Amino acid sequence: MYDVDFDHQIIEIEKYDAKPTYKKFFGYRPGVSVIGDLIVGIENSNGNTNVRFHQKNTQKRFFERFEQNGLIINRFRTDCGACSKEIVEEIEKHSKSFYIRANRCSSIYNDTFALKGWKTEEINGIEFELNSILVEKWKGKAYRLVIQRQKRMDGMQDFWE
Structure with a gap:
């Protein structure tokens, strides 16, 4: 059983397709899942979207990949961006317990x-x-x-x- 941490990492970048982030610079906002110090999932999002935008779908894809590889999630930790009913319901389906920092x-x-x-x-x-x-x-x-x-x-x- 594994403990997974999920967070959106705001990455400042000067590429032509980068969008302004809520932190007022141009960049990307990938969602990243980590077990220990190993990145086990990463999915990019447009820099100027809200962190909840399609997060349920991102989480669902990550959890499906974990399950396809026989990984059982004990604890899932994430930040306040996951504090919505639909995202919490998705997380609950795939982990024994979860923690959301509000x-x-x-x-x-x-x-x-x-x-x-x-x-x-x-x-x-x-x-x-x-x-x-x-x-x-x-x-x-x-x-x-x-x-x-x-x-x-x-x-x-x-x-x-």
Whole structure:
């Protein structure tokens, strides 16, 4: 069983067919799947498309190739670009568990102040406090939302979900 990481890599390039990216430079935006330090899937996307554009189809093709080669996906990790109902449903079909890093979310920000039992963890050399809650983002299905916070330079807590 394998753990797969997926991300869109924004690559700055000066080729004639490159499009402006959301980062304000010309480039490509390939979706990349990695197991450990081995790239196991890469598929290009137009630099000026939203990261969700055809991501479900990209994920489906990657998962089909994994399955054709006998790979079973234990954990699938990706960023907030996968946080849509159709993409999550595709990921759920092909992995035992999955993790999506979300952006800041004002709708739950105030609720996080009531949470107790924060655990301190070091992630990539940075100290965070972690907690989790159940949320029902899409009707009828609850997911565990892991929240991380970090002290800002001014000493205030900074929340991420």
